[in-house]
Amino acid sequence: xSLISPRMDRIKPSPSxxxxxxxxxxxxxxxxVIGLTVGEPDFDTPANIIxxxxxxxxxxxxxYTNVDGTPELKDAVALKFKRENGLAYSRDQITCxxxxxxxxxxxxxxxxxxxxxxxxxxxxxxxxxxxxxxxxGTPVFVESTEASGFKLEAAALExxxxxxxxxxxxxxxxxxxxxxxxxxxxxxxxxxxKRHPHVWxxxxxxxxxxxxxxxxxxxxxxVEPALFDRTLTVNGVSxxxxxxxxxxxxxxxxxxxxxxxxxxxxxxxxxxxxxxxMAAIEALTGPQDFLVExxxxxRARRDLVVDMLNAAPGISCRKPEGAFYxxxxxxxxxGKYTPEGKLIANDLDFVMYLLDAAxxxxxxxxxxxxxxxxxxxxxxxxxxLQEACSRIQRACAALVSPPAR
Ligand SMILES: Cc1ncc(COP(=O)(O)O)c(C=O)c1O
Numbered sequence: 001x002s003l004i005s006p007r008m009d010r011i012k013p014s015p016s017x018x019x020x021x022x023x024x025x026x027x028x029x030x031x032x033v034i035g036l037t038v039g040e041p042d043f044d045t046p047a048n049i050i051x052x053x054x055x056x057x058x059x060x061x062x063x064y065t066n067v068d069g070t071p072e073l074k075d076a077v078a079l080k081f082k083r084e085n086g087l088a089y090s091r092d093q094i095t096c097x098x099x100x101x102x103x104x105x106x107x108x109x110x111x112x113x114x115x116x117x118x119x120x121x122x123x124x125x126x127x128x129x130x131x132x133x134x135x136x137g138t139p140v141f142v143e144s145t146e147a148s149g150f151k152l153e154a155a156a157l158e159x160x161x162x163x164x165x166x167x168x169x170x171x172x173x174x175x176x177x178x179x180x181x182x183x184x185x186x187x188x189x190x191x192x193x194k195r196h197p198h199v200w201x202x203x204x205x206x207x208x209x210x211x212x213x214x215x216x217x218x219x220x221x222x223v224e225p226a227l228f229d230r231t232l233t234v235n236g237v238s239x240x241x242x243x244x245x246x247x248x249x250x251x252x253x254x255x256x257x258x259x260x261x262x263x264x265x266x267x268x269x270x271x272x273x274x275x276x277x278m279a280a281i282e283a284l285t286g287p288q289d290f291l292v293e294x295x296x297x298x299r300a301r302r303d304l305v306v307d308m309l310n311a312a313p314g315i316s317c318r319k320p321e322g323a324f325y326x327x328x329x330x331x332x333x334x335g336k337y338t339p340e341g342k343l344i345a346n347d348l349d350f351v352m353y354l355l356d357a358a359x360x361x362x363x364x365x366x367x368x369x370x371x372x373x374x375x376x377x378x379x380x381x382x383x384x385l386q387e388a389c390s391r392i393q394r395a396c397a398a399l400v401s402p403p404a405r
Contacts, residue, residue, distance in 0.1 A: 023361040038377050039377060049282050093253060103250065116165075117140045118167045123177050178320020178327065193224070202232045237283045298379070305389060315392070335401075358395040
């Protein structure tokens, strides 16, 4: 009898975490690899948040708390949802966990059964399909097009809904494409959902504050109040406040669902770190002005990367509206050969070629449900980005077209 449960056959390790580990391994082995795979801001955690953590430690905040967050953290989250999203959640409509990832995991485990379908617009965040499958459900992928800015279209959503549909999961700003759903983008989708009262909607808004060009990423529950009672609005402090290691995520949603999520968490991790909760309160209630400055800083890097990639033969790259990733089309490199004579047949081949020949680590679009693309994180210094993009340009220029027959 095998030790490992067949449940584990349904999932794979997160490709982004694996690639980041591989880049670190190569760097440790002395290779000058520039990793553009990481999914976290390269800014420091603000000093006031660090101070709050130290105060928490010194003040003896070192014990178990309520399983899904202290009342004080829930109040800070409620304040954030009201201030930034126009959503009014009471304490019993809020849950806090070890990162937004745990909130999503708990919500799916608590609601999805065998045969249930979960609609995932592609490209999608790598963990969604695996979480759905772990819960026993079936991911239903709905591809978007580059021409639509990688956004789910209402007609496609309508076609994907069946009597077994449990959730639509929407991520804005999107990892990996950077697509931002404004209120105008969401309205046609919420109109569809209004006609299908059995479908719930989970909105993953963790990149909310990293938006460009004056855009505002909207929350479905605010755009269509009729959906408030079947929406789970997920967010966290990781990306906005450069607090990925603190592991605090949260969500607002209907009481019944929040209670079930609490039950899940009470039998697994219990509360998120008491110290991190204090830090998150400071993040959500302290100064917010640096968020705009940081987004502007990311914007300059986005523009640099988009321009340099568009100058690489075989790559075309649309300008993303948010998050810190570009999702570049590498269609023009497919079918070409490396100087060593290896065929670039797909985006994984291209990623391996870049790692070997250019010592640049990026991620294949196939991991996000769309090929042939690569996801490039520009959350690293301008100097490194310039160097990495120059290397990519040279590597693309070195590819050889197959001889004409
Ligand atoms: C779209 C998206 N959702 C959720 C997460 C998880 O974030 P955390 O668990 O740190 O809140 C990530 C992290 O990369 C992400 O890209």
